[in-house]
Amino acid sequence: MHSQNVASDREGFLPKAISVLRQGYSRQNFLRDLGSGATVGIVALPLAMAFAIASGTTPEKGLFTAIVAGFLISALGGSRYQIGGPTGAFVVIIFNIISRHGFDGLLLTTIMAGIILIIFGVLRLGTLITFIPYPVTTGFTAGIALLIFSSQINDFLGMRLDVIPPDFIGKWQAYFGHAGAIDPVTAAAALLTLGIIIGVRQFVPRIPAPVAAVAAVSVLAAACGAPVETIGSRFGGIPQTLPSFALPDFSWAQVRILLPDALTVALLAGIESLLSCVVADGMTGSRHNANTELVAQGTANIASALFGGIPATGAIARTATNIRSGAFSPVSGMIHSAVLVLFVLLLAPAAGYIPLACLAAVLVVVAWDMSEIHKFMRLLRAPKPDVLVMCLTFGLTVAVDLTVAVNVGVVLASLLFMQRMSKVTRIRESDGEPAAETWAEEDPVSDVPQGVRIYEIDGPFFFGVADRFKSVLDIMEKSPAVFILRLRKVPTVDSTAINALELLHARCKANGTVLLLSGLRKAPLQELQRLGTLDIIGRRNIMPDINAALERARAITGTHDRTHRQPDRHSSSGRTASSLS
Known part of the structure; x- marks a missing residue:
């Protein structure tokens, strides 16, 4: 195609x-x-x-x-x-x-x-x-x-x-x-x-x-x-x-x-x-x-x-x-x-x-x-x-x-296709705590500082997933100091998903939680920038990979520096937090 x-x-x-x-036409x-x-x-x-x-x-x-x-x-x-x-x-x-x-x-x-x-x-x-x-x-x-x-x-x-x-x-x-x-x-x-x-x-x-x-x-x-x-x-x-x-x-x-x-x-x-x-x-x-x-x-x-x-x-x-x-x-x-x-x-009468x-x-x-x-x-x-x-x-x-x-x-x-696609997209918690959906991690995150929660979305983030995303967040019993949302495996987002992110940011802000987005790909990043969501969440809170997100989380929570974690393999290489601010 x-x-x-x-x-x-x-x-x-x-x-x-x-x-x-034009290519030639013979007898x-x-x-x-x-x-x-x-x-x-x-x-x-x-x-x-x-x-x-x-x-x-x-x-x-x-x-x-x-x-x-x-x-x-x-x-x-x-x-x-x-x-x-x-x-x-x-x-x-x-x-x-x-x-x-x-x-x-x-x-x-x-x-x-x-x-x-x-x-x-x-x-x-x-x-x-x-x-x-x-x-x-x-x-x-x-x-x-x-x-x-x-x-x-x-x-x-x-x-x-x-x-x-x-x-x-x-x-x-x-x-x-x-x-x-x-x-x-x-x-x-x-x-x-x-x-x-x-x-x-x-x-x-x-x-x-x-x-x-x-x-x-x-x-x-x-x-x-x-x-x-x-x-x-x-x-x-x-x-x-x-x-x-x-x-x-x-x-x-x-x-x-x-x-x-x-x-x-x-x-x-x-x-x-x-x-x-x-x-x-x-x-x-x-x-x-x-x-x-x-x-x-x-x-x-x-x-x-x-x-x-x-x-x-x-x-x-x-x-x-x-x-x-x-x-x-x-x-x-x-x-x-x-x-x-x-x-x-010549022959029309014969058709009669x-x-x-x-x-x-x-x-x-x-x-x-x-x-x-x-x-x-x-x-x-x-x-x-x-x-x-x-x-x-x-x-x-x-x-x-x-x-x-x-x-x-x-x-x-x-509608049935969107229902299928919503089931393909998975949402899980990366720090060992139970979530609505879990699976074996390719690169498990360990030594997460106290007061930090990490969730990850795997698949297209669109209106068919947004409601399920909200329901996953509702199971959190108390608000963490830092909430890291890994988006390295999200190839695309729509306006409903972006609205869900802004609602999450508002909810975190009301509870005194800092929201960090980690590993944004180029296409979702451009959509967030076009709609002004980067400014709402704060450009300094957009992290290129999980290493940078955890370092910022430690700075916010006051915990000492730890060993660097494996970076997001799906995020754009070479992008730094400073390049987004």
């Missing part, structure tokens, strides 16, 4: 396409990109239409998104192999936005999400987005997969329900209540498509399984005159025109209302695109620029909405297909968009014959792949806090809303 940040700082926001082409490289781009374009064709239909809009919207956003993500992005377009992760979110605010509301949301992504990239927050815990991403991804599967039952079984409740429970109640409406011919077409996809994946993996299955079943259904619902019968086919530029109507009141949805779309787009970049890096050994990728994702989403498209992000499966097909550079992703342009201009049951079967497979059930089941054996976070995120995604699920999941994971 550090090396990636260094690379990002050095390259700035230079698109990977430019940096790669052979172009042929590699041409082959992989054509392959990915064919793979993206049914997926783009299926995602759009599942999202509650028309199939050409998905194609327009793959064309416009896919081209810009490749041209401007920070990954060498990224393929962008509509993805399954957005299906549920888009459907809910359209149902509440209409398609114009979705366009405005997508533009706002694009602006947010650009801001994330400009502020160099690319690496922060990846800090969302793995149990949270696993939980909401599995939840989205279940929702996608649930949304396809109507078309998969040919039930032709006019009104389907948007919520998960309502959907399944409607399905079970209309079980008699299942159309055997439609269900057979869907099952045949599903079987072909599974078979091609198993025995002929080089062939794009969704394309082969959809094409085969579409031809069979048309030849037999099967009475199944198609893209043409429901949507009137796909227009043979490219998307046109149009600004959506909006008001500031709409902006305020849609801001939470825009933030959700931006976060999900950022997370999925950067995860896709990480997958690509792992497959190829390349390195992506996270901040450049976010800026490109933002630009692509704005452009997608301005040309009538839906939200887009990096597509992990299509990116992996691009790499396996031999892609050399981002030119492959641009060619993938060009292939889709050719389809719209595609049965909706075929696309439903494709999305059932997408939902299965998204669920990553093996990872979900494996995480059930993880520590209980991780299991709780994953299951809660999954349940909230399915039953409530993805935004709520992610927010609650991240907050809960953070």
Whole structure:
């Protein structure tokens, strides 16, 4: 991660396409990109239409998104192999936005999400987005997969329900209540498509399984005159025109209302695109620029909405297909968009014959792949806090809303992490007296003068530890003349911990005790100085190591000099008390 940040700082926001082409681009490289781009374009064709239909809009919207956003993500992005377009992760979110605010509301949301992504990239927050815990991403991804599967039952079984409740429970109640409406011919077409996809994946993996299955079943259904619902019968086919530029109507009141949805779309787009970049890096050994990728994702989403498209992000499966097909550079992703342009201009009428049951079967497979059930089941054996976070995120995604699920999941994971970290930090007394926590000392302190107490904190000193620190001090029966707090093993402090130190100083001062801090590292020392705590405690009471602290304690208590003790091994070498005063 550090090396990636260094690379990002050095390259700035230079698109990977430019940096790669500067290194040289031969005819052979172009042929590699041409082959992989054509392959990915064919793979993206049914997926783009299926995602759009599942999202509650028309199939050409998905194609327009793959064309416009896919081209810009490749041209401007920070990954060498990224393929962008509509993805399954957005299906549920888009459907809910359209149902509440209409398609114009979705366009405005997508533009706002694009602006947010650009801001994330400009502020160099690319690496922060990846800090969302793995149990949270696993939980909401599995939840989205279940929702996608649930949304396809109507078309998969040919039930032709006019009104389907948007919520998960309502959907399944409607399905079970209309079980008699299942159309055997439609269900057979869907099952045949599903079987072909599974078979091609198993025995002929080089062939794009969704394309082969959809094409085969579409031809069979048309030849037999099967009475199944198609893209043409429901949507009137796909227009043979490219998307046109149009600004959506909006008001500031709409902006305020849609801001939470825009933030959700931006976060999900950022997370999925950067995860896709990480997958690509792992497959190829390349390195992506996270901040450049976010800026490109933002630009692509704005452009997608301005040309009538839906939200887009990096597509992990299509990116992996691009790499396996031999892609050399981002030119492959641009060619993938060009292939889709050719389809719209030359073959759009043929799409009208595609049965909706075929696309439903494709999305059932997408939902299965998204669920990553093996990872979900494996995480059930993880520590209980991780299991709780994953299951809660999954349940909230399915039953409530993805935004709520992610927010609650991240907050809960953070709280549980802080609880764990607070237990990692240990507090003990170093002079042989019992304390709340004790362990074998590396360098035990002996011959401590009468009236001197020594405590040590080992680990991060933050708000999760501050309260426990106070409780440890409460067990002291009487106030010593000198209280030495060793901080040699404290790598960082926060404002709550600093406040606890100031309260300790006030308490010691009220009881006539001198507080000495020993072995402060550079980072905590700078924080104490920045907040003025050094002046409150007194700079002459900040000791570089335990030797200096004990010498000052003897001077305060009036005891004679003793043998020097071993210095704090973790404190900054060469620092003296006089240098701090």
